[in-house]
Amino acid sequence: MSESASTGIGPDSCTAGIPKAYEPQAVEEKWYAFWEKEGCFTANADSPKPAYSIVIPPPNVTGVLHMGHVLNNTIQDILARKARMDGKEVLWLPGTDHAGIATQAVVEKTLRKEGKMKHRDDLGREKFLEHVWAWKEKHGGIIIQQLKKLGCSCDWSRLRFTMDPEYSRCVQKVFVELYKKGLIYRGKRMVNWDPAARTALSDEEVEMTETKGHLWHLKYPMLDAAGQPIPDQFVIVATTRPETMLGDEAVAVNPKDERYTRLVGTKVLLPLQNKPIPIIADDFVDPKFGTGCVKVTPAHDPNDYAMATRHHLPLTVVIGPDGRMTNEAGGGFAGLDRAEARKAVVEQLEKLGLLLKVEDYVHNVGHSQRSGVPIEPYLSEQWFLKYPAVESSTKAVEEARIAFHPDRWAKTYSHWMTNLRDWCISRQLWWGHRVPVWYKKSEIRNPKSEIRAADIYCGMEPPPDPENWEQDPDVLDTWFSSWLWPFATMGWPETTPTLKKFYPTTDLVTGPDIIFFWVARMIMAGYEFMGDLPFRNVYFTGIIRDKLGRKMSKSLGNSPDPLELIAKYGADALRFGTMRSAPLGQDVLFDEKDVELGRNFCNKLWNACRFRQMQGGEVQGEMNPALLTSDDKWILLRLDRAIREINAAYAEYHFNEIAQTLYRFFWSEYCDWYVEAAKAPLQSASPAQKANTLAVMDFVLSHTLRLFHPCLPFISEELWHGMGYSADMPEAQGGKSILFAPWPKPLSDAEKETWGLDDAADQLAAAKYDLVGLGRNWRREFNLPANKKLHFVLKPAGPLAAPEVEVLRLLLNAEQIRVDPGYNPPQGTPRVANSLGELYLPLTGLIDFAAERARLTKELEKARAEVAKVREKLDNPQFTQKVPPKVLEEHQKRLADWQAKVNQVEQSLANLPA
């Protein structure tokens, strides 16, 4: 493979030429280009392989990559790459979203800044949209390029945008169908109005935030039958929004409230407007709250609107769609912003002596999720959708045909689904899918009267006589297009091969914050238009926070730029670090240290392979069972365990466990123990034995690289070729790319038997490493420098082959280990022991016996405590009778082990000088 030459590692490269540290930049660029050129990510709809598919949650077309994207897309990429290695035909379908309000707001802001307009009306619809499209062309590809940097294996040939002409047709078709079914209707309602964006919003786009405000108590003068104020007689109303009083049309009391019964039917004088308004009785009013009198502002409060409807009160609009007071608010207030008007109204009332008191008051205020400003309840005509396929969608999740991970979100879903309210889908914007509805021009549009059905034309094509019609100016909520994403991206309404092969999709990876916005609606759209669920599993990621637990935001400046991290540490490092700290369903506290850990891990992998290369020779294919050492057998068993653990973690979407197992296996088991132990045969054994050790390394590394590939796609590919493991594989199964190499299988019983991977070998190696640990501890105890060569004596408990002793010698960094079954140590020789035998360090005179005695005493105490703990359990007949046999055996063995430890340590202590 010529690709390997440039970065240094490879079968033919000379040792000196391999960089000591992994340098990801060139490697990542090279392999991404290779994958794309070779069409590795392109899904074949005609493939006989079983299908695996994911649709990307489309990022905002003009957005840039942030840490949330990194988390989300790394997970999707891991799933996609794992599925390929499992032999599936994989489609990861990418795309972007037009993100109506967000994009329009950004473009408007830019155009204002550039002095090209003050308000979009200055440009007009067509001209303005030209600017948005230009913006989209300029910025739309950025996030796609960034996803490629991250290594995402999306099928870019199928890239979709929610405003693609074909996609727009889907949106129109869906609107028309639902309109004809009567599920989409037009209505005059009190909606959530965003005065900054000047559009209606859905309920889901309103965030209730606890706000410190005030409760103003206002005095409304009572009027007598002749309409004259009764001196010193007032009705007291309390309000959090005094500016709305300019639009009051009544004061309401509870009909059962005896304090006010006699007042019902009389009138009060609305201050400032000097308008008589009635006192009405309505059950809505809670007599126990405040004074029991409520001011009624029909046009600016949903409850008041409902009351006004019941009592046939007029609607006085005093706040306009721009959040400024209208002419109806009166001369002194018209034109003021609602916040300014509040101050002005309070000031005036105070002057008139009509402000009784002001209390601090904490309450929830709806804010626009987009622009952050307080929502204004606003009466307007909008399009609404009565959700389709609700029952099947609810059941699909409740009966786990669609599985949520973690499943607790199913409860949230269920709660929302059983309390659905119609979805306000029209937006007073220009950037988006325009409502496919035309109104007859001859009908003079009177905002106070609703348009008759006969004068509405709804269709995918404009009416045949367009000159007589006028299209609805509004566009549709962005989510009204993204809810079709899983099938509209696959060629629906045609039954395309892609749709046939890959719908329903397998997994969806998204954030729980859009469970209502997107996930629930996609499920309903799936059932309504495809007659089937859109995905089988939904993985909900956590939210990425900074290390102080704060949400990442531009204003806080606590959001690192993933591309800078990639440039600094490599994409693999970013992916691995993120996965390792991202438990299922929990928020992720991101720390750059995690990425550093990822980089260090890649470097470890690089150097472990570099070490193998430095031993020379071709890839060794066959392991000769007769030549396998206990260390070989031990690492093969550890590999087997790692494969099983990783498979189990994949099955449960536990990505942090996958990363942690990879880390533990490769670093703590393979590098720390196996490689160090293997240096013994590599340095001194026969050529055949040496070759066999290399065969074990090649076996383990070639499996390891494949286990790593979904998480670390770049370095695993580089090393896969560099080490020559691709050479033996069929072209389509790893020969071309590790992408298609078969996913490692756990070792079979037959393999374990062939290679002699039994408990005895496993325990021999483990005992060796244990003894090494005990021996190494002496260096610290006795202040012996780590590089000082020492002489040990080993008194083995049984027969011990010379190569095992050589491993001990190497791991202990010993000059020599003298094996002497009959060794009779002089009093005072430090001693440790386990099942392997007794290890002595004859160093009389150099030793701090007090420290050794203290250490051994502590160890003895610990061992005795453990013995006591286990013995207590075993002495309990309840325990021995009820416990499963396996657990009983474990405890008995534990007792024996700790007892042996006690004996060993006692002997070691006895061996110290008194």
Next chain:
RNA sequence: GCGCGCUUAGCUCAGUGGAAGAGCACUUCCUUCACACGGAAGGGGCCGCAGGUUCAAGUCCUGCAGCGCGCACCA
């Protein structure tokens, strides 16, 4: 108000019924021919509090407290 999470080593977090774990940070030693983006050895936990179930509880149940997040029209 209802619902859902979280509370384990200095920090960030794994660990869902059978001997308290990882990474980082810290201490000591080591530039030994894969790696100082490294190696070795250490120190450090009433597993939030109180009850209960069980032979056995960090793990299951019930309260309580603190923190966080959803949902909810009380002015």
